[in-house]
Amino acid sequence: MSFSEQLSTLFAKYNVIDAFWTNVQLTFWAAIGAFVLGSILALMRISPVPSLRAAGTAYVHLVRNTPLTILMTLAILGVWTQFQLSLSSNFETNFFLYAIIVLAIYHAAFVCEAIRSGVNTVPTGQAEAARAIGLGFMPTARYVIFPQALRGSITPLGNTLIALAKNTTVATVASVAEASGMMKSMIEFNSDLVFMIFFVFAMGFVVIVVPIGLLTTWASRKLAVKR
Amino acid sequence: MSQEALVQVRGVNKHYGALHVLKNINLEVGKGEVIILLGPSGSGKSTLCRTINRLETIDNGEILIDGKVLPAEGKELAKLRADVGMVFQSFNLFAHKTILDNVTLGPRKVRGLSKSEAEAEAMQLLKKVGVDSQANKMPAQLSGGQQQRVAIARALAMKPKVMLFDEPTSALDPEMVNEVLETMVSLAREGMTMIVVTHEMGFARRAADRIVFLADGEIIEQSSPDEFFSNPKSERARDFLGKILNH
Numbered sequence: 001m002s003f004s005e006q007l008s009t010l011f012a013k014y015n016v017i018d019a020f021w022t023n024v025q026l027t028f029w030a031a032i033g034a035f036v037l038g039s040i041l042a043l044m045r046i047s048p049v050p051s052l053r054a055a056g057t058a059y060v061h062l063v064r065n066t067p068l069t070i071l072m073t074l075a076i077l078g079v080w081t082q083f084q085l086s087l088s089s090n091f092e093t094n095f096f097l098y099a100i101i102v103l104a105i106y107h108a109a110f111v112c113e114a115i116r117s118g119v120n121t122v123p124t125g126q127a128e129a130a131r132a133i134g135l136g137f138m139p140t141a142r143y144v145i146f147p148q149a150l151r152g153s154i155t156p157l158g159n160t161l162i163a164l165a166k167n168t169t170v171a172t173v174a175s176v177a178e179a180s181g182m183m184k185s186m187i188e189f190n191s192d193l194v195f196m197i198f199f200v201f202a203m204g205f206v207v208i209v210v211p212i213g214l215l216t217t218w219a220s221r222k223l224a225v226k227r
Numbered sequence: 228m229s230q231e232a233l234v235q236v237r238g239v240n241k242h243y244g245a246l247h248v249l250k251n252i253n254l255e256v257g258k259g260e261v262i263i264l265l266g267p268s269g270s271g272k273s274t275l276c277r278t279i280n281r282l283e284t285i286d287n288g289e290i291l292i293d294g295k296v297l298p299a300e301g302k303e304l305a306k307l308r309a310d311v312g313m314v315f316q317s318f319n320l321f322a323h324k325t326i327l328d329n330v331t332l333g334p335r336k337v338r339g340l341s342k343s344e345a346e347a348e349a350m351q352l353l354k355k356v357g358v359d360s361q362a363n364k365m366p367a368q369l370s371g372g373q374q375q376r377v378a379i380a381r382a383l384a385m386k387p388k389v390m391l392f393d394e395p396t397s398a399l400d401p402e403m404v405n406e407v408l409e410t411m412v413s414l415a416r417e418g419m420t421m422i423v424v425t426h427e428m429g430f431a432r433r434a435a436d437r438i439v440f441l442a443d444g445e446i447i448e449q450s451s452p453d454e455f456f457s458n459p460k461s462e463r464a465r466d467f468l469g470k471i472l473n474h
């Protein structure tokens with residue numbers, strides 16, 4: 001079979017685009033969740049309250065050092081199977097939501113550290129100046145620290161987003177029909193096309209990931225703070 | 228002083244680990260008074276300044292601003308801090324905000340002024356310190372002297388009762404020192420209560436009502452500038468002046 005014949009055989013039998021679309025959706029929703037949770041964790045880790053700091057630190061270390069597959073398995077076999085905690089009456093949607101939540105929880109730890117590395121680029125003197133004009137912790141974070149920290153965090157946040165996009169394949173553990181699961185079954189039934197299959201999926205992820213990288217590089221240049 | 232002092236520091240001690248940085252400090256600053264803190268490097272001048280608006284905590288003793296004890300935490304502290312302006316050696320302007328926004332942030336978010344009110348007041352202050360023409364620039368586009376004058380305007384925008392200056396001209400190129408000192412002299416003439424850490428002896432002579440001399444975390448002596456410079460009482464002050472004035 002020629003290159004194009006191989007391709008059309010695969011695309012005729014499988015809805016590759018749909019599978020990748022699932023990964024894109026997982027990436028999108030988990031990214032939002034991870035960003036919100038990660039920002040809260042970052043706030044906790046820089047807060048003046050020792051117990052909040054400790055809780056934030058514990059979360060990051062615990063979650064960051066646990067393999068994602070294990071978290072996903074824990075969510076499905078532990079939370080879902082043991083407690084029957086249903087997030088949707090639709091079976092597929094339920095697992096899809098589980099996957100998003102686990103991905104968000106996991107990547108929030110990395111988002112937190114990315115933001116914190118950005119916070120470290122903001123001179124402490126500016127935080128002191130903000131406190132000295134009477135701004136409390138939250139207004140100081142909101143108006144002075146975070147706007148500058150985010151600019152410094154764009155590159156590590158971009159890297160986290162890229163990792164997230166690739167890590168969506170772990171959702172297959174939660175029986176979500178996404179690209180890597182499809183790839184596995186394709187290879188099972190078309191072992192003669194294994195290199196072609198690999199090529200298709202590798203390219204699929206390149207198509208998702210490369211724009212993220214370009215975008216973050218562009219954004220971090222565009223938004224760099226002049227000192 | 229007959230009237231109650233605006234700033235009262237009573238029996239304040241502070242340690243950094245084993246280092247006793249402030250040793251039983253007692254200091255009263257009257258309304259409109261200009262105090263210059265002098266002392267060798269590491270004597271605790273910055274630390275004392277920073278405890279007065281609680282950027283540093285204290286171990287014991289108390290600090291009162293206009294009769295109110297500085298609270299330890301929270302909203303009350305933020306409110307009292309707004310009454311104490313601070314100017315830092317390194318300017319510390321908000322790098323992502325324009326000059327105008329640097330000055331209006333506090334009045335808008337702490338005092339609750341509208342944007343237009345805050346901007347009108349900010350422009351007056353910027354004019355007063357001579358940088359109104361730079362209002363829409365970013366801090367990095369200004370010279371050090373201009374940045375420090377903006378920092379002074381930013382602190383004044385809160386209408387503070389007292390202003391703290393921690394070596395405000397030490398990070399400046401020599402040709403910019405005077406423009407900042409001039410701004411401070413005119414503030415002093417307007418009756419602003421000021422506590423200033425500086426090595427500018429000319430300024431100290433000219434603007435100070437009282438010199439407070441610190442060494443090793445202790446107030447060694449306090450006197451009028453004339454008396455301090457011509458007839459220092461302590462050996463340590465004589466030593467310090469000898470080193471500074473012979474350069």
Ligand SMILES: Nc1ncnc2c1ncn2[C@@H]1O[C@H](COP(=O)(O)OP(=O)(O)O)[C@@H](O)[C@H]1O
Pocket residue numbers: 243246248266267268269270271272273274275
């Ligand atoms: N954050 C800190 N942690 C530990 N030691 C400090 C800290 N800040 C200042 N010190 C020490 O406290 C002493 C007084 O410092 P400082 O108040 O900055 O003196 P000055 O402003 O008179 O030069 C110095 O010995 C300094 O090394």
Ligand SMILES: [Mg+2]
Pocket residue numbers: 272273274394
């Ligand atoms: Mg100092």
